[in-house]
Amino acid sequence: MTEPSFPRQFARTRRFRLGTPRLFGISPDGGRVTFVRSAGGDDPVERLWTLDVATGEERLVADPAALGIGAEDLPEEEKARRERSREQAGGIVAYATDAATRLAAFALSGRLYTVPLDDPAATATELPASGPVIDPRPDPSGTRVAYVSGGALRVIDLDGTDHLVAAPDGPDVVWGLAEHVAAEEMGRDRGYWWSPDGSRLLAARVDNxxxxxxxxxxxxxxxxxxxxxxxxxxxxxxxDVMLWLLGLDGSRVPVEWDRKAFEYVVSVYWGTALLIVVQSRDQRTARVLRVDPETGGTTEVREDRDPSWVDIAPGTPALTASGALVWTDAVGATYRLLVDGEPVTPAGLQVRAVLDVDGDTVLFAATAEPTETHLWMYSPEDGPRPVTSEPGVHEGRLGAGTLVVAARSLDHFGTRVTVHRDGRQVAEIASHAETPLLTPRVTLMRAGELELCTAVLLPSWHEPGAGKLPVLMDPYGGPGLQLVVAARTWNMLVAQWFAEQGFAVVVADGRGTPGRGPAWDRSVRGELAAPVLEDQVTALHAAADRYPDLDLSRVGIRGWSFGGFLAALAVLRRPDVFHAAVAGAPPTDQRLYDTYWKERYLGHPDEDPDAYTRNSIIHEAAGLTRPLMLIHGLADDNVIAAHTLRFSAALTAAARPHTVLPLTGVTHMTPQESIAENLLHLQLDFLKRSLGV
Structure with missing residues (x-):
């Protein structure tokens, strides 16, 4: 029998995410928690569960296998939605409930199912929806379900009566779905919202x-x-994104705002009032607008401006029970929580997301130490107070006094999910994730004058002074993703696997990566290449100063997406430091990426074309003198394969040897098990040969 290997386990478990409880919801009375979880670490089929808070008992609510769903046949729109959210599992990977959390709706293979959550004897039933179903959501009363099919927004009653609410009025028009930049970059993954009384829907009409x-x-x-x-x-x-108020009685009212000046719809809140956040094309101005549901007219609640860009935190805007606006803003060097316009969190505590509003209490995630994220609560009576204190990365939900805490740390693998009432733990939701075959040995340090967050991982068998180790830099290094955290993440597990093969692995978060505040984030405005590369060099040398066994004459670098760009950049511009690189899905030409993300950092290419040239690498192909492997999925619709193919053509034209590994049928997230496994082996082999290991 073949011994199990880490790369195979890593691929089979979908980066160790399978079997982990997630997507938590809390009933209005705080008595029930809903979540999804697969049966085991190698089971890719998510199931819907509930937890009784009083008893701690878990109950399986819906199982795709019991519904006769085997291999999934997904509509193209659902495939795109999962690609945007980097969803690698199957089964019930999304669900929505009514206001009382008594009814859940979900889609399987384009078919619509509902299941009562408060009846242990009830089972999921299929509703006869019209066409393949995308994003089903019950109305607040739980008597009907809205969904998108074929670009149309529809509503079906629980008795099976189906109603067309809005149909596409052109071949490129869709209703009720998030457009590409909203789903890929803004974090808005939906395109319609029920009114609190269930009489109408706010829906996006997207014209592509x-x-x-x-x-x-x-x-x-x-x-x-x-x-x-x-x-x-x-x-x-x-x-072109418009918002319409669509009544179930057939009425239609457009939402009016200056769409020419504010073309981005970033977020929507419909609770005691209807609020939308719109943003200008240059992202330097954002407005929170209150919408009149009867007329569609809007009034400005607040406006934010920033010379670089305005950050809109996840979970905002929101309203407390007393009607105060919950928002965040960059105040000096800190992202602070604002309630009714006033900062309520201290300087130095970086607010990262608003997670829930329970009455007048706000649950939010914040960072004081860059490698850790903790849960905090704010209430007018108590002010801000920490909820978690153990080192690590925490997420959570809050409703009717019930708190769900999902914690990761360096002390244990996986996510530990606990449920709390009245300040004490009352239950724990089991994780079925598989235990990795290795344990990351992570040392966190700060590098250079900028105190770059850096992780160093050495082979478990290495004895200090016993011999020199080749170095592998393993960064992402760009905006939006933080790798150096106080938790056993899948990234650290992969880094440790490379370490066990004989490398000292260094992971560094440079300028622009999250967790350090507004000035840090904006330090890469107009310069996505030079500063982030400089920070990798700084981290490498600082690690070598602390660990003399690092061999700086044999340094490789690998990365994916922005990290792939950074890897290729490293061997092009600093061959004196980096001796080989593996660049996966690298955005080599900044002009070939989307509007919202790229224009945030480099501006509009017509206004600052030099920024796009400075931060692209195709024109530098002739300077390659080190071994370089390029990897790209040919089905990637985020960083398209043209980035690698054009770069390879430029390298060939300049007579620069390089390796290209095209992946047929693979998207940006490489979900296929055999490919995910063998990519690790192929990268290892290339790096060993190139560095003489």
């Missing part, structure tokens, strides 16, 4: 007709037509 068309083909299937995608390339038109 002005977007350019890109064609993604599968060269291994020459008879198959290419996939056509409408892509908002930097400097080109965005989708």
């Amino acid at each position: 007709s002005m977007l350019q068309r890109w064609y993604i083909s599968d060269p291994s299937q020459p008879a198959a037509p290419p996939k056509v995608i409408a892509y908002p390339q930097a400097g080109t038109d965005n989708a």
Whole structure:
């Protein structure tokens, strides 16, 4: 029998995410917690569960296998939704409930199911929806379910009566779905919202007709037509997004705001009032608008401006029970929580997200130490107070006094989920995640004058002074993703696996990565290449100063997406430091990425074309003198394969040897088990050969 290997386990468990409870919801009385979880660490099928808070008893509510769902046949819109959210599991990977959390709705293979949550004897039943179902959501009363199908927004009663609410009025129009930049970059993954009384819906009408068309083909299937995608390339038109109030009685009211000046709809809140957040194309101005549900008219609640960009934190806007606006703002060097316009958190505590509002109490995630994220609560009576204190990374939900805490740390693997009432733990939700075959040996340190958060991982068998170790830098290094955290993440597990193969692995979060505050984030405005590369060099040398066994004459670097760009950049601009690189899905031409993300950091390409040239690497191909492996999924619709193919063409034209590994049928997240496993082996082999290990 073949001994199990870490790469195989890593791939089979979908980066150790399978079996982990997630997507928590809390009933209005605080007595029930809903969540999804698969049966084990190698089971890719998520199931819907509930937890009785009083007894701690878990109950399986819906199982795709019991419903006769085997291999999934997903609509294209659902495939796109999962790609945007980087969802690698199957089964019930999303669900929604009514206001009382008595009814849940979910889609399987494009079919619509509902299940009562308060009846232990009830089972899930299918509703006869019209066409493949996307994003089903019960109304607040739990008597009907809205969903999207074929670009139309529909509502079906529980007795099976189906109603068309809004149909596409053009071949490129869809109702009720998030456009590409909203789902990929803004964190808005939905396109419609029920009113609190269930009489109407606020829905996005998305017109993609002005977007350019890109064609993604599968060269291994020459008879198959290419996939056509409408892509908002930097400097080109965005989708035209309108919001409409759609009554179930057939009424239609457009929401009015200056859409020319504020073309981005970033977030929506519909509780005791209807609020929307809109943002200008340059992202330097954002407005919170109150919408009149009867007329569609809007009034400004607040406006925020920033010379670089305005950050809109996840979970905002929101309203407390007393009607105070919950918001965040960059105040000096700190992202602070604002309630009714006043900062209520201290300087130095970086607020990262608003997680829930329970009456007048706000649950939020915040960082004081950059490698840790903790849960905090704010109430007018008690002010801000920490909820978690153990070192690590924490997420949570709060409702009717019930608190769910999901904790990760360096002391244990996986996510520990506990449920609390009245300040004490009353239950723990079991994790079925598989235990990794290795344990990361992480040392956290600060590097250089900027105190760069850096992790060093050495082989478990290495004895100090016993010999020199080649070095592998393993960064992401760019905006939006933090790798150096006080938790046993899958990234650290992979880093430790490379360490066990004979490397000293260094992971560094440079300028622009989250957790350090507004000035840190904005330090890469206009410069996504030079400072982040400089920070990797600084971290490498600081690690070598602390660990003399690091061999700086043999330094490799690997990364994916922005990390892939950084890896290629490293061997191009600093071959004196970096001796080999593996660049996965690298954005080599900044002009080939989307509007919202790229224009935030580099501006509009028509206004600052030099910024795009400075931060692209295709024109530097002739300078390659080190071994370079390029990896790219040919089905990637986020960082399209043209980035690697054009770069490879430029390298070939300059007679620069390099390796290209094209992945047929693979998207940006490489979910296929065999590919995820073997990619680790192939990268290891390339790095060993290139560095003479």
